[in-house]
Structures are given as structure tokens and as C-alpha cells.
Amino acid sequence: MKTIPTPFTKQLKIDLPIIAAPMFLVSNEDIVVEASNAGALGAFPALNYRPIEQYSEALKAMRARTQKPIGVNIIVNKSNTRQSEDLKYALEAGVELFITSLGSPREVIAQAHKQGAKVYCDVTNLEHALKVEDMGADGVIAVGQGAGGHAGPISPLVLIPWLKTRLKIPVVAAGGISHGAAMAACLTLGADAVSVGTRFIACREARIDQAYKDAVVKATPEDIVMTSRVSGTPAAVIRTPYIDKVGTELPWAVRRLKEHKLTKKYAVPLIHLFGMRSLEESASKPSWKTVWSAGQSVGLIDEILSVREILQKMVREYEEAKTRLT
Ligand SMILES: Cc1cc2nc3c(=O)[nH]c(=O)nc-3n(C[C@H](O)[C@H](O)[C@H](O)COP(=O)(O)O)c2cc1C
Structure with missing residues (x-):
């Protein structure tokens, strides 16, 4: 090359x-x-x-x-x-x-x-x-x-x-x-x-679920949304019915726990753990709780x-x- x-x-x-x-x-x-x-x-x-x-x-x-x-x-x-x-x-x-x-x-x-x-x-x-x-x-x-x-x-x-x-x-x-x-x-x-x-x-x-690859090929840049639910900090994911259902913000009570000085040290690792688990499940097998991480360049990927x-x-x-x- x-x-x-x-x-x-x-x-x-x-x-x-x-x-x-x-x-x-x-x-x-x-x-x-x-x-x-x-x-x-x-x-x-x-x-x-x-x-x-x-x-x-x-x-x-x-x-x-x-x-x-x-x-x-x-x-x-x-x-x-x-x-x-x-x-x-x-x-x-x-x-x-x-x-x-x-x-x-x-x-x-x-x-x-x-x-x-x-x-x-x-x-x-x-x-x-x-x-x-x-x-x-x-x-x-x-x-x-x-x-x-x-x-x-x-x-x-x-x-x-x-x-x-x-x-x-x-x-x-x-x-x-x-x-x-x-x-x-x-x-x-x-x-x-x-x-x-x-x-x-x-x-x-x-070596990820074929549906994840297909979603990247099919998605447009408008399908990419930022969600705080994966790690507590905004991260880019493909919009799916599951993302629409749960929203892109952490629930109010979890946000309070994350921001409070006495609870944040426990809340942040837990948010991480649950977020990583849903990413892991979505990437490896079909799941209705689909959280697929990807950026806006999905719009230019067609094969x-x-x-x-x-x-x-x-x-x-x-x-x-x-x-x-x-
Ligand atoms: C599925 C996915 C997982 C990523 N995981 C990590 C990671 O574990 N550590 C990291 O530093 N960056 C991570 N990134 C960011 C990439 O290293 C890189 O900065 C980013 O993908 C570049 O933007 P692009 O996706 O638009 O090409 C991840 C990105 C994607 C799409």
C-alpha cells in the first residue's frame, strides 16, 4: 500500500x-x-x-x-x-x-x-x-x-x-x-x-452481533444521540426503540445520588457497571435493551x-x- x-x-x-x-x-x-x-x-x-x-x-x-x-x-x-x-x-x-x-x-x-x-x-x-x-x-x-x-x-x-x-x-x-x-x-x-x-x-x-454491524451500515447521522445512561458522562449511541423508551438522561434520583458528595463515590461506579453491562449484552447477542455505541460517521458507512x-x-x-x- x-x-x-x-x-x-x-x-x-x-x-x-x-x-x-x-x-x-x-x-x-x-x-x-x-x-x-x-x-x-x-x-x-x-x-x-x-x-x-x-x-x-x-x-x-x-x-x-x-x-x-x-x-x-x-x-x-x-x-x-x-x-x-x-x-x-x-x-x-x-x-x-x-x-x-x-x-x-x-x-x-x-x-x-x-x-x-x-x-x-x-x-x-x-x-x-x-x-x-x-x-x-x-x-x-x-x-x-x-x-x-x-x-x-x-x-x-x-x-x-x-x-x-x-x-x-x-x-x-x-x-x-x-x-x-x-x-x-x-x-x-x-x-x-x-x-x-x-x-x-x-x-x-x-466479532460482535451482526445486528450491531448492520445498524451501523443502516444508520444516518441523525440516528446518533448522546446519552448519559451508559457511563454518567454523555456518550454517542445509535437511537433504538430501547433508547427512546428509557431516554438519554439518568433518572432524577440517580442524578441526585451521583451529584451528592456522600453518595457519588458509590453511585458513579454503579452507573458505569450497569451501563457497561447493557453495552456488553447489546454488542454480543440480540437484546431488546439495545445500546449500540457509534458516532455520526455511520452516515457515510454503507458496507x-x-x-x-x-x-x-x-x-x-x-x-x-x-x-x-x-
Ligand atoms: C464502540 C466504541 C467504543 C469506544 N471505546 C473506547 C474506549 O474504550 N476507550 C477510548 O479511549 N475511546 C473509545 N472510543 C473512542 C474511539 O477510541 C475514538 O476516539 C472514536 O471512535 C473516534 O471517533 P469516530 O468513532 O467518529 O471515528 C470508542 C468509540 C466507539 C465507537
């Missing part, structure tokens, strides 16, 4: 400025290995493998199938009690890229740098981006409006150039990118790479392809978009 060199590809020694983004319940060994072997960088959330022994096995299996750089996403807030083990096993397996989300990346940066691994931190605004740059992050992932997962509030059209005005480290654009023209747009705005999640839900290698085909198509579309500009 073609190479598209940027500061990001040079830093990570890869061919394409594309991360197959970490996705809870969706990312797996095949997606990571296929993406990295095709010249992009496959990444996955450490927590997709539970218990920890399975995570360690998965890392070994991926390493046996690719010598190309791979990435691990570590949730760096208190809800993740496995943080230090997640980091330790990944470093032992020689993981090249860490993606941190939802907390302070200080410890990950310190440990990863001892082994020459790079750390990119999810950010949604300039203040947080400057903070992680100060801590020594190698780059940021600018999560904009329309993204799957915990989308940021700012349009990528503004977020990317805004971060570029002040940051010295590379910026990776995330949110709504499923087409090569969007990648060309992001690189034109100053991004050094793109991080693509939703597009890979509808890939052959994903299920292999990881390699998705990347080849994006590169083709990127080249076509470039010729339109000239």
Missing part, C-alpha cells in the same frame, strides 16, 4: 497516518493485527480483555502475529483498578503506543518513556492539551464533535487548527472520520494523523469490509480528494 508520511508516521515508524481507534468491546486481536500489518496502527482498550490473564495472552498473541507498532488504550481514572498492570504487561510486550483517556497520564508517560514507547492523550480542548504537553505527552488525540464514545463538544474544523496554534507536539484528529476525504480535510487543517473508530465497527474482523479493504479505500479516497484540491 502507498505511504503517506507525516510527523506522526515518522515518530511511530509506520506507513499510514491512521490509528484503528481503541473501542470497548469491538477492538480485538484480528483488527489490531490487520490494521498494523496494513501500515496503519491498530489499537485496543486493555479492558477488552478480562481477567488480566486474558490481556497478557492477547498481547503475546498480537506480538506473535505482527512486528509492526501496536497501541493500547489505558483508562487512567480511578474506575480502572488495573491501571498499573495494564501498563506493565503492555510494556513487557513491547507496545509502541499508549493512548490514555479520562484522567492524568503522568504515570503512563513516565513508565512508557523509560522504554521508548510513545504516549498520546485524548483531549477535547486546548487547556487539557497544554497540560498533557507539559507532562511530556508525545502527542494528543483531538476528540471532536460527532465522534463515537465520549465525543468532545467542539467541531473538528475548529478544534484541530485551535490546538495547532499553541501545541508543539503532533495532533491526531478523531471524530467523524470514515472517508479518505475527511482524512484529507483533517491533514489540511494541520492534523498529523487521524484516529478512526466507528468505521471499524462494520468490519469483517469485528461491511475487511480492515485492509477499509484502509485501502480510505487511501484511495484521500488521493482522489487531493486531486480535487489541485
Whole structure:
């Protein structure tokens, strides 16, 4: 496949400025290995493998199938009690890229740098981006409006150039990118790479319920709604009869428990637990309680392809978009 060199590809020694983004319940060994072997960088959330022994096995299996750089996403807030083990096993397996989300990346940066691994931190605004740059992050992932997962509030059209005005480290654009023209747009705005999640839900290698993949192919951008019911913080999901029935806000009593200083420490993990359980059930088998996580780029996804085909198509579309500009 073609190479598209940027500061990001040079830093990570890869061919394409594309991360197959970490996705809870969706990312797996095949997606990571296929993406990295095709010249992009496959990444996955450490927590997709539970218990920890399975995570360690998965890392070994991926390493046996690719010598190309791979990435691990570590949730760096208190809800993740496995943080230090997640980091330790990944470093032992020689993981090249860490993606941190939802907390302070200080410890990950310190440990990863001892082994020459790079750390990119999810950010949604300039203040947080400057903070992680100060801590020594190698780059940021600018999560904009329309993204799957915990989308940021700012349009990528503004977020990317805004971060570029002040940051010295590379910026990776995330949110709504499923087409090569969007990648060309992001690189034109100053991004050094793109991080693509939703597009890979509808890939052959994903071992999720077929109905979830079909829903991604069928959905329009208007079907994506933000709900606080999954984790307590707004997250993007596909609108289904179940979402319509339960609404997108936490019930009033749960909100009170979450906000009260005496109860919030118990309420927040419980909201997480129930939210993750409903995501897990919906992703793996038919369920009337359907909660399917996805971003607005569902509107541009119209077929299920292999990881390699998705990347080849994006590169083709990127080249076509470039010729339109000239
Ligand atoms: C199904 C799904 C699960 C996700 N899970 C995680 C996760 O566990 N950790 C994380 O940092 N980001 C997660 N994300 C966000 C992605 O890593 C990435 O930032 C996002 O998908 C980019 O936007 P896009 O979906 O519009 O391409 C998830 C996104 C989706 C769609």
C-alpha cells in the first residue's frame, strides 16, 4: 500500500497516518493485527480483555502475529483498578503506543518513556492539551464533535487548527472520520494523523452481533444521540426503540445520588457497571435493551469490509480528494 508520511508516521515508524481507534468491546486481536500489518496502527482498550490473564495472552498473541507498532488504550481514572498492570504487561510486550483517556497520564508517560514507547492523550480542548504537553505527552488525540464514545463538544474544523496554534507536539484528529476525504480535510487543517473508530465497527474482523454491524451500515447521522445512561458522562449511541423508551438522561434520583458528595463515590461506579453491562449484552447477542455505541460517521458507512479493504479505500479516497484540491 502507498505511504503517506507525516510527523506522526515518522515518530511511530509506520506507513499510514491512521490509528484503528481503541473501542470497548469491538477492538480485538484480528483488527489490531490487520490494521498494523496494513501500515496503519491498530489499537485496543486493555479492558477488552478480562481477567488480566486474558490481556497478557492477547498481547503475546498480537506480538506473535505482527512486528509492526501496536497501541493500547489505558483508562487512567480511578474506575480502572488495573491501571498499573495494564501498563506493565503492555510494556513487557513491547507496545509502541499508549493512548490514555479520562484522567492524568503522568504515570503512563513516565513508565512508557523509560522504554521508548510513545504516549498520546485524548483531549477535547486546548487547556487539557497544554497540560498533557507539559507532562511530556508525545502527542494528543483531538476528540471532536460527532465522534463515537465520549465525543468532545467542539467541531473538528475548529478544534484541530485551535490546538495547532499553541501545541508543539503532533495532533491526531478523531471524530467523524470514515472517508479518505475527511482524512484529507483533517491533514489540511494541520492534523498529523487521524484516529478512526466507528468505521471499524462494520468490519469483517469485528466479532460482535451482526445486528450491531448492520445498524451501523443502516444508520444516518441523525440516528446518533448522546446519552448519559451508559457511563454518567454523555456518550454517542445509535437511537433504538430501547433508547427512546428509557431516554438519554439518568433518572432524577440517580442524578441526585451521583451529584451528592456522600453518595457519588458509590453511585458513579454503579452507573458505569450497569451501563457497561447493557453495552456488553447489546454488542454480543440480540437484546431488546439495545445500546449500540457509534458516532455520526455511520452516515457515510454503507458496507461491511475487511480492515485492509477499509484502509485501502480510505487511501484511495484521500488521493482522489487531493486531486480535487489541485
Ligand atoms: C464502540 C466504541 C467504543 C469506544 N471505546 C473506547 C474506549 O474504550 N476507550 C477510548 O479511549 N475511546 C473509545 N472510543 C473512542 C474511539 O477510541 C475514538 O476516539 C472514536 O471512535 C473516534 O471517533 P469516530 O468513532 O467518529 O471515528 C470508542 C468509540 C466507539 C465507537
